[in-house]
Amino acid sequence: MINDSKNVEESTTALATEEAPDNKTRRYDRQLRLWAASGQSALESSRLLVISGTATSTSILKNLVLPGIGHFTILDPRKVTPEDAGNNFFLEGPSSIGKSRAEEAVRLLCELNDGVEGKADLRSLEEVLDKDKEWLTEFSLVIAHNLEGGLLERLSKLLWEDESYPTLAIVRSSGFLAEFYIQYHEHTVIESHPETAQSLQIDKPFPALLRDSLALDFENMDVTDHGHIPYVYILVRVLEDWKKAHNGSPPSTYAERQEFKKLILAMRKKSDEENFEEAESQAYRAWTATTVPSEIRALFSDSKVTNITSTSPPFFHLVHALSKFVEEQPNHALPLTSTLPDMKADTNKYINLQKLYKERAEEEKKIFKSYLTVSVDDAMVDAFVKNSHALKLLRGKRWGSLDEDPKALAELVETSSKQLSTHLALSALTSLATKQQPNAPLTPTIEALTAEAQALLPAGVELPAEFGDAVGEVARAPNADLPNTAALLGGIVAQEVIKMITKQYIPIYGSCIIDLIETWTGMLPV
Amino acid sequence: MASQSSSNPSASADWPGRYHHIDHILDTPGPRTDPEFAAGDQVKNFLRKESKILVIGAGGLGCEILANLALTGFKDIHVIDMDTIDISNLNRQFLFRPKDVGQPKATVAAEFIMKRVPGVKVTPYFGKIQDKDDDYYMQFNLVICGLDSVEARRWMNATLVNLVDPDVPDSLKPMIDGGTEGFKGQARVILPTITSCYECSLDMLNKPTAFPICTIANTPRLPEHCIEWASVLEWPRVHGDKKMDTDDPEHIGWLYKVAAARAAEFKIEGVTWSLTQGVVKNIIPAIASTNAIIAAACCNEAFKISTSSAAFLNNYFMLIGTDGVYSYTFEHEKRDDCPVCGGQAVDITLNPETTVEQLIETLTERQDLQIKKPSLSTPTKQIYLQAPPQLEKSTRPNLEKKVSELVPPGGEVTVTSSTLPMSLSLRISYST
Numbered sequence: 033m034i035n036d037s038k039n040v041e042e043s044t045t046a047l048a049t050e051e052a053p054d055n056k057t058r059r060y061d062r063q064l065r066l067w068a069a070s071g072q073s074a075l076e077s078s079r080l081l082v083i084s085g086t087a088t089s090t091s092i093l094k095n096l097v098l099p100g101i102g103h104f105t106i107l108d109p110r111k112v113t114p115e116d117a118g119n120n121f122f123l124e125g126p127s128s129i130g131k132s133r134a135e136e137a138v139r140l141l142c143e144l145n146d147g148v149e150g151k152a153d154l155r156s157l158e159e160v161l162d163k164d165k166e167w168l169t170e171f172s173l174v175i176a177h178n179l180e181g182g183l184l185e186r187l188s189k190l191l192w193e194d195e196s197y198p199t200l201a202i203v204r205s206s207g208f209l210a211e212f213y214i215q216y217h218e219h220t221v222i223e224s225h226p227e228t229a230q231s232l233q234i235d236k237p238f239p240a241l242l243r244d245s246l247a248l249d250f251e252n253m254d255v256t257d258h259g260h261i262p263y264v265y266i267l268v269r270v271l272e273d274w275k276k277a278h279n280g281s282p283p284s285t286y287a288e289r290q291e292f293k294k295l296i297l298a299m300r301k302k303s304d305e306e307n308f309e310e311a312e313s314q315a316y317r318a319w320t321a322t323t324v325p326s327e328i329r330a331l332f333s334d335s336k337v338t339n340i341t342s343t344s345p346p347f348f349h350l351v352h353a354l355s356k357f358v359e360e361q362p363n364h365a366l367p368l369t370s371t372l373p374d375m376k377a378d379t380n381k382y383i384n385l386q387k388l389y390k391e392r393a394e395e396e397k398k399i400f401k402s403y404l405t406v407s408v409d410d411a412m413v414d415a416f417v418k419n420s421h422a423l424k425l426l427r428g429k430r431w432g433s434l435d436e437d438p439k440a441l442a443e444l445v446e447t448s449s450k451q452l453s454t455h456l457a458l459s460a461l462t463s464l465a466t467k468q469q470p471n472a473p474l475t476p477t478i479e480a481l482t483a484e485a486q487a488l489l490p491a492g493v494e495l496p497a498e499f500g501d502a503v504g505e506v507a508r509a510p511n512a513d514l515p516n517t518a519a520l521l522g523g524i525v526a527q528e529v530i531k532m533i534t535k536q537y538i539p540i541y542g543s544c545i546i547d548l549i550e551t552w553t554g555m556l557p558v
Numbered sequence: 559m560a561s562q563s564s565s566n567p568s569a570s571a572d573w574p575g576r577y578h579h580i581d582h583i584l585d586t587p588g589p590r591t592d593p594e595f596a597a598g599d600q601v602k603n604f605l606r607k608e609s610k611i612l613v614i615g616a617g618g619l620g621c622e623i624l625a626n627l628a629l630t631g632f633k634d635i636h637v638i639d640m641d642t643i644d645i646s647n648l649n650r651q652f653l654f655r656p657k658d659v660g661q662p663k664a665t666v667a668a669e670f671i672m673k674r675v676p677g678v679k680v681t682p683y684f685g686k687i688q689d690k691d692d693d694y695y696m697q698f699n700l701v702i703c704g705l706d707s708v709e710a711r712r713w714m715n716a717t718l719v720n721l722v723d724p725d726v727p728d729s730l731k732p733m734i735d736g737g738t739e740g741f742k743g744q745a746r747v748i749l750p751t752i753t754s755c756y757e758c759s760l761d762m763l764n765k766p767t768a769f770p771i772c773t774i775a776n777t778p779r780l781p782e783h784c785i786e787w788a789s790v791l792e793w794p795r796v797h798g799d800k801k802m803d804t805d806d807p808e809h810i811g812w813l814y815k816v817a818a819a820r821a822a823e824f825k826i827e828g829v830t831w832s833l834t835q836g837v838v839k840n841i842i843p844a845i846a847s848t849n850a851i852i853a854a855a856c857c858n859e860a861f862k863i864s865t866s867s868a869a870f871l872n873n874y875f876m877l878i879g880t881d882g883v884y885s886y887t888f889e890h891e892k893r894d895d896c897p898v899c900g901g902q903a904v905d906i907t908l909n910p911e912t913t914v915e916q917l918i919e920t921l922t923e924r925q926d927l928q929i930k931k932p933s934l935s936t937p938t939k940q941i942y943l944q945a946p947p948q949l950e951k952s953t954r955p956n957l958e959k960k961v962s963e964l965v966p967p968g969g970e971v972t973v974t975s976s977t978l979p980m981s982l983s984l985r986i987s988y989s990t
Contacts, residue, residue, distance in 0.1 A: 063845050512582040515857075519854035
């Protein structure tokens with residue numbers, strides 16, 4: 033009776049804690065399943081600046097307004113031309129011609145989501161750079177599409193001056209070809225949403241798990257119970273017995289591993305015990321040593337970790353604590369997590385095992401926290417421990433540093449000729465645009481573009497064979513902001529912006545090149 | 559133009575400069591353009607005045623596809639969708655507003671496009687693709703699918719493959735298919751009977767997670783098991799024949815309550831409203847940006863195929879955006895034994911002891927066939943029929959018989975099923 037009433041009470045408490053979702057949660061349901069409330073709140077506090085109101089720019093914005101960024105400003109002094117009205121979905125055809133492009137686009141974009149604030153700023157970027165530089169630094173992220181070389185250089189250099197200045201997304205497109213780059217000093221990710229789970233540490237069982245595994249009396253057990261023992265216990269037990277018989281070593285050769293599997297299957301009381309079959313198929317967990325991934329180990333020796341100070345960002349404090357934990361705790365492993373995969377078992381045995389893991393994970397988290405020298409938000413510690421095998425630290429470079437480095441370009445001619453060809457053709461176009469009257473139609477010849485690209489390479493290094501294909505397309509449609517290219521960039525850049533703002537998933541590292549003739553994307557490394 | 563402007567009073571003739579950006583491409587060939595490309599007026603006239611394109615789906619991909627096609631210069635667009643607008647669509651289906659909730663997607667999307675992009679005619683059909691016959695599909699030059707259902711894709715694919723008549727070149731309708739899930743997606747070009755078709759690649763699909771009924775009934779361990787218990791076992795037990803509506807918040811609320819109580823009883827943590835809804839509706843995360851990428855890739859292929867202005871995708875593009883931007887473009891190969899486009903029977907070798915029931919089980923487990931509840935027959939007799947009830951009853955005794963008693967070696971068995979877009983021929987041989 034006591035048990036029953038407790039169950040009822042528990043279930044009513046559970047009911048009270050979660051009711052049918054409100055309208056906002058329902059509206060955002062399909063994205064909350066990707067980045068949860070924490071990601072959503074990061075999006076809602078973000079402020080974006082977009083230069084300017086081209087078809088590509090509004091396509092990017094559409095995919096950021098829909099999921100609910102906090103604020104965006106479009107910086108654009110131009111009036112809508114007949115050409116704009118034909119290729120931009122966020123203008124109203126002929127009726128928008130002659131009106132402010134920024135104002136028209138803001139009005140139509142804001143219709144997508146009344147939770148988002150949009151503003152049009154009719155100044156030119158040049159004017160802002162000349163007279164109001166600080167204003168640019170008030171945003172969380174700036175997106176620039178097809179700026180001419182001189183302005184792009186000024187903007188990118190300015191935003192690089194201080195680590196606290198906004199991230200800059202640079203987007204260039206010409207007909208079927210495009211490229212984008214994200215300029216950031218440093219980007220850290222805790223919630224990278226890895227595909228792989230943390231180790232169950234079967235090779236290094238924690239005391240309670242070892243104790244319970246050894247206490248199981250397989251021989252005299254009831255047949256039903258025997259067929260419902262979770263494979264984790266089975267593996268720990270068989271491994272323990274194996275090590276006793278083999279000088280403490282796990283099975284290491286192919287033959288030994290086959291023998292190990294046979295031992296597991298030999299324990300069956302009936303031929304159809306699925307838990308033992310599962311233990312056999314999971315046997316690799318017993319001989320795969322639980323280690324710290326090399327990428328995580330590399331973080332431990334990062335200078336920001338080794339030279340930690342009280343003002344260092346929490347991420348580095350957490351990594352520092354993690355390095356101490358790994359170094360000083362007897363297992364030299366990452367903290368155990370409580371995430372247990374499903375396995376053949378009855379409810380009680382599974383829930384008990386889950387409880388064992390949970391209790392141990394809590395203990396290890398306590399130990400981990402004792403290595404922290406500053407206070408860090410509990411939710412962040414939880415997320416950090418859970419993802420400690422998949423943390424990410426990216427260090428970027430200033431936009432333009434690739435084109436200023438002939439040696440690096442020469443190497444890319446060898447290793448990434450296709451991607452580099454598109455990059456060079458677009459760089460040639462950007463720099464030609466600087467050399468002519470502002471706003472004059474750009475009609476570069478293949479020869480002029482080729483000369484610009486060639487000038488970036490060291491003397492004696494030839495342009496890649498594929499350069500002809502890329503430069504021919506750029507000369508064919510230098511200014512064309514094609515609806516499909518704009519839409520694709522709109523999606524791909526918005527994905528990266530979302531990853532940067534939410535600090536979830538892993539953003540690009542380097543330049544992303546897009547060719548919509550053969551329909552491929554590729555990367556040029558930083 | 560007159561007939562088009564009648565559908566939209568604000569439409570006027572194309573204003574000067576309207577297609578400035580696209581005309582760059584249509585006036586001049588590029589280095590990788592097919593020599594057949596008829597630059598200039600010929601290709602523009604075809605695109606803007608003659609071509610007729612069908613979009614299947616007016617949801618996440620469909621909204622994007624319609625907008626891209628309209629801006630690119632396709633002026634005669636048809637769209638089919640059987641769904642109505644739900645509030646959870648509004649985070650990505652950007653042609654819809656809160657006031658449109660409950661309205662048919664195809665109709666609202668078509669009206670929005672015609673209002674925003676003057677001179678484009680979008681003809682909606684609020685209903686199923688299966689309502690339309692071959693003559694209907696024959697009128698289009700190209701079909702783009704933005705669907706979330708495997709079954710609808712299989713049907714569309716099989717229909718377009720069957721439409722191909724080698725003597726009538728126009729009967730070959732390129733099918734461009736897109737799909738997304740979270741930060742991932744794919745776009746592909748199918749030339750029916752020429753390239754690999756949708757059915758050829760069925761084994762690339764992830765196997766859906768299915769929980770064994772005995773786990774759900776006796777040994778629940780995960781919150782999902784409790785939710786399945788509520789929806790699969792408790793709902794029919796308590797509500798009888800009343801159909802569960804996964805869009806009805808009251809129904810979800812009931813399932814959540816029942817699942818949460820069971821979880822509490824078994825001390826299982828993690829049953830939430832959101833998980834309950836996710837499990838019973840089989841919700842796939844979806845965002846505007848991924849749909850934009852895949853829809854743009856699809857429309858770009860439609861544009862290139864329709865204009866020959868550049869080579870088109872051969873034939874599969876997949877994108878993963880969770881870790882950087884990773885994509886893979888490759889040629890998916892045609893399967894000679896594809897039940898839809900291969901024209902050959904599927905060979906299957908059985909142990910002579912195999913019963914009809916075991917054969918049925920084998921068929922339903924095969925990832926490359928994906929059959930639910932198959933009915934089997936030979937040219938001369940019915941082996942087992944799932945419906946109607948009287949025939950099911952009369953053929954049921956065959957389930958326990960050996961296949962080898964009913965089908966000679968090398969004999970053919972015809973398999974039909976509601977999940978199969980065609981009937982499948984099996985050629986049976988026996989291992990000795």
